[in-house]
Amino acid sequence: MKFAFFGSSLVSAYWNGAATYYRGLIRQLHARGHEVTFYEPDAYGRQAHRDIADPPWANVVVYEPTTQAVDMALDAAATADVIVKTSGVGVFDRTLEEGVLSLKRPHNTVIFWDVDAPATLDGLDADADHPFRALVPRFDLVLTYGGGAPVVDAYRRFGARSCQPIYNALDPDTHHPVARAPRFDADLGFLGNRLPDREARVDAFFVAAARARPQARFLLGGSGWDDKPLPANVRSLGHVYSHEHNAFNVSPAAVLNVSRESMARYGFSPATRVFEAAGAGACLITDAWEGIERFLEPGREVLVAHDGDEVARHLDAVMAGRARAIGEAARRRVLAGHTYAHRARELEALLDGRAGDAAPRRAGNWA
Incomplete structure (x- = not known):
């Protein structure tokens, strides 16, 4: 056709x-x-x-x-x-x-x-x-x-x-495990453009977690964040090209997904980067939204947070050694059905x- x-x-x-x-x-x-x-x-x-x-x-x-x-x-x-x-x-x-x-x-x-x-x-x-x-x-x-x-x-x-x-x-030919890149070295990375119905949720989940864990290193990728005041432990990259997404996903200890407000409210709206991160074998922390279990099993294939404090607590567990098992389980799940x-x-x-x-x-x- x-x-x-x-x-x-x-x-x-x-x-x-x-x-x-x-x-x-x-x-x-x-x-x-x-x-x-x-x-x-x-x-x-x-x-x-x-x-x-x-x-x-x-x-x-x-x-x-x-x-x-x-x-x-x-x-x-x-x-x-x-x-x-x-x-x-x-x-x-x-x-x-x-x-x-x-x-x-x-x-x-x-x-x-x-x-x-x-x-x-x-x-x-x-x-x-x-x-x-x-x-x-x-x-x-x-x-x-x-x-x-x-x-x-x-x-x-x-x-x-x-x-x-x-x-x-997931497109497994384009999003898959790669070697870590020093440019993206961090404890938690978030990748997303600055949009009106996303910024408040980024503040609540990502920025709040950075403030709660000042000793940890946070990485912010995406367009539009240049003039936003950020904690000292957040490094802003600007636009990250899609051919760099695999390295961005695997280099930090974990990566964060933050849904836009409307998508979180409706639920059942996994962002593209949920599958990209899983395909790369990354340990993913996501904000809570209805229907996540249709795609990944909370606690085993993805970590779900309801606020920045919970993101910070998940990050503690990830840095203590849980990341690899979660990332591998997520990759198996999306390859099998998504x-x-x-x-x-x-x-x-x-x-x-x-x-x-x-x-x-x-x-x-x-x-």
Whole structure:
């Protein structure tokens, strides 16, 4: 089958946390015989901060952020069997949503793929006149990269014909154990961009833990933190390129996941870095959110904290020797059930209209 994706960026993770999600899934779709074209705007400095060159497993079309260029991209995508508009492209989002819906034909499938469903749904709840409300029922399928039953039920309330999570996962070819890197040496590392609905939770879990353990070394990676006052034992790195994520995950004694506020509230929303850390065999400490046990077993495969003090106590245990066993158990779990190969089969099954696993298919042989 031919897929056309309109998303933020496939080739750059700069201010674009969904990049590795797109890459893992699309790479597996290609491996299963599908042809994917990814349309992304030249915006927000992402092309200047590429993590990868154009990959052999997708056609990447970079278009200028103009109405004319958007129209040309939509025209080029019209022949695809599956046309996807993701959330958060960042420029011309509403134009693209209306545009892909205009391409709906009896023989194709048009999907809205929400990589930040809690934020989208909160916006729809807050505004009875939100223009996206009228578009939701027109998509053949709404997919999300998390949220579980709360997100599915909310989308159905807004008239979605069908809604299904396709969760984040691991690409074991890109996220795996590597040698430790002195640059990332620390007791606890956190990697995430500074965002309005994340910063307070980073303060509560990461910064508070650093203050509680002044003798420990903390490492902060991600964009936007340059002017934030931090404790003396926190070292800020700025943007960390995706090819460095493995080293970032394995070098500290443990790494921390902190969910954005809305994702923690909805639950069932594991961030991409949960699986990246597990795939590298890192010892992961995560903030508490409903549904974590669906992905990793608390206490054995992941350590769960409800506040910064609990993060600090987990760190004490990690530094006393628990890290390796937790990291190895997490890696086994995600390899067994949470890779992008699993997710690609789930997507095929949805598109094929079956409840079970889909058998591997080649382009032109979707029967």
